[in-house]
Amino acid sequence: MKPRARLVAALACVSLLAVGCARNAPLDTLRPQGPIAHQIYGLWNMVFILAVVVFVLVEGAIVFALFRFRRRKGDDSAPKQTHGNTRLELTWTIIPMLLLGSIAIPTVAGIFSLARVPKGALNIQVQAQQWWWKYNYPKQNGIEASFTNANELHIPVGRPIWLSLNSNDVIHSYWVPALAGKQDVVPARTNHLKIEASHPGTYLGTCVEFCGLSHANMRLRVIAQEPADFEKWAANQARNLMMPTSALGKKGMKVFLAQQCVGCHTIRGTAAAGNVGPDLTHVATRETFAGGIFAFNTHNLRLWLSDAPAEKPGSKMPAGIATMGLSHSDINALIAFLEGLK
Ligand code: CUA
Numbered sequence: 001m002k003p004r005a006r007l008v009a010a011l012a013c014v015s016l017l018a019v020g021c022a023r024n025a026p027l028d029t030l031r032p033q034g035p036i037a038h039q040i041y042g043l044w045n046m047v048f049i050l051a052v053v054v055f056v057l058v059e060g061a062i063v064f065a066l067f068r069f070r071r072r073k074g075d076d077s078a079p080k081q082t083h084g085n086t087r088l089e090l091t092w093t094i095i096p097m098l099l100l101g102s103i104a105i106p107t108v109a110g111i112f113s114l115a116r117v118p119k120g121a122l123n124i125q126v127q128a129q130q131w132w133w134k135y136n137y138p139k140q141n142g143i144e145a146s147f148t149n150a151n152e153l154h155i156p157v158g159r160p161i162w163l164s165l166n167s168n169d170v171i172h173s174y175w176v177p178a179l180a181g182k183q184d185v186v187p188a189r190t191n192h193l194k195i196e197a198s199h200p201g202t203y204l205g206t207c208v209e210f211c212g213l214s215h216a217n218m219r220l221r222v223i224a225q226e227p228a229d230f231e232k233w234a235a236n237q238a239r240n241l242m243m244p245t246s247a248l249g250k251k252g253m254k255v256f257l258a259q260q261c262v263g264c265h266t267i268r269g270t271a272a273a274g275n276v277g278p279d280l281t282h283v284a285t286r287e288t289f290a291g292g293i294f295a296f297n298t299h300n301l302r303l304w305l306s307d308a309p310a311e312k313p314g315s316k317m318p319a320g321i322a323t324m325g326l327s328h329s330d331i332n333a334l335i336a337f338l339e340g341l342k
Contacts, residue, residue: 026204033178033203034196036114036160040181043110047103054099114181118160118194124153126165128172128185130211130314131218132278132291142231145238148266150278151292153222156230157200163193170212176205176222184209197224202287213314219292233285236342240269241281244340252337255330264316267341276316284341290315301335 032041069079122143125136135149142156155161165174165185172185174193183193197203207218225233244250256262257271264276272280283289286296290312294300305326308317320326326334 027175027177027206029177031178033201034180034198036180036194036196037178039110039114043106046106050099050103114194115192117162117192121160121162121194122155123162123164124155126153126163126174126185127168128165128174128207128211128218129168130170130316131207131214131312133174133218133220134278137234137237142227143234143238145235147234147238147268147281148279149237149282150286151220151288152286153220154230154233155195155197155222155224156227157197157224159227160194160196163195165191165193171209172207172211172218173209174205174220175208176203176220178203179205179222182208195222197222200224200226200229214291214312217291217293217312219288221288221292223287236285237282239282241267242340242342243269244337246336246340248333248336249340250337252333252335255326255333256337259324259326260318280338280341282341284339298335298339301338302331305331305334 029037029044030041032038120141123138123140125138127134127136133151133153135153137143137147137149139146142159163174163183165183166189167185167187169187171187173182174185175182176195179197180193180195183191185191201224203222203224205220205222207215207220209215211218244253253270256267262270262272262274264274266273266275266279266281268279268281278289284296288294289296289300290304290308293312294304303311304317305320307319307321308315309319318324320331321328
């Protein structure tokens with residue numbers, strides 16, 4: 001293949017890939033699903049349209065000049081040279097000023113409006129760490145008792161959510177494109193982000209600041225529910241653990257409490273009160289685990305409990321078999337126990 005043909009083929013492949021990704025992109029900012037994302041999208045749209053108009057006019061003028069003033073056959077004289085034209089210089093100063101002004105005014109107004117604490121908001125604290133998200137739901141209207149959850153943020157639809165974000169280690173960034181803009185999550189500092197969903201559904205998000213080995217494995221989900229469903233969910237989350245009833249589940253609980261699991265994880269209603277890993281009191285109500293990279297099912301739990309660092313590089317969870325010395329029957333029992341934590 002000739003170099004030029006190769007270049008054209010490569011460009012065609014990249015374009016097809018981009019179109020394919022755009023058609024099936026869970027992290028798509030162009031399909032806002034709530035009023036805040038809509039506001040940002042509106043701003044983006046306005047800037048985009050202005051930019052397209054400017055691009056077409058400028059490129060059109062260049063193409064026009066190329067043809068209109070091209071060198072013709074038999075014409076060897078230099079083109080006419082002009083120096084200084086006050087009217088022209090004023091025009092090309094004032095037009096960009098007007099354009100920038102028309103972008104700046106709604107942008108600045110938007111920044112202030114997004115930073116305003118919304119009335120009647122649900123307050124949730126978000127704590128980032130390598131490489132998962134912890135959510136603290138304090139007691140408030142709609143939440144009868146406080147509780148902690150991980151990676152999956154449940155919210156009621158039609159109510160603004162006021163997130164207070166901070167980090168336990170390095171800088172992360174919180175992003176759920178269908179519901180809001182991005183917000184850096186910084187140690188020793190509380191940043192805020194307002195989000196809201198108009199319809200029930202699951203909205204994907206991810207960490208968007210490089211934060212170490214498993215940055216790509218630090219995902220998140222926002223699960224928007226009807227307010228009544230949300231309150232039901234919150235009431236269940238606030239309860240202590242569901243005691244295992246099967247023999248295998250009981251054995252799993254014993255293994256859990258005898259192992260170093262208790263040093264890192266909390267299960268409310270047991271002696272496990274660790275604060276390094278996610279609260280597992282209702283882990284089986286989550287769709288995913290391990291920073292949202294795994295669907296919550298038996299197969300994935302077995303992979304995770306056997307060798308977590310092999311599944312998620314840099315994971316603080318030690319390898320179950322090689323490091324913690326768990327047997328396969330211990331792991332089966334642990335899985336039965338965890339799957340019962342509804
Ligand atoms: Cu956390 Cu990237």
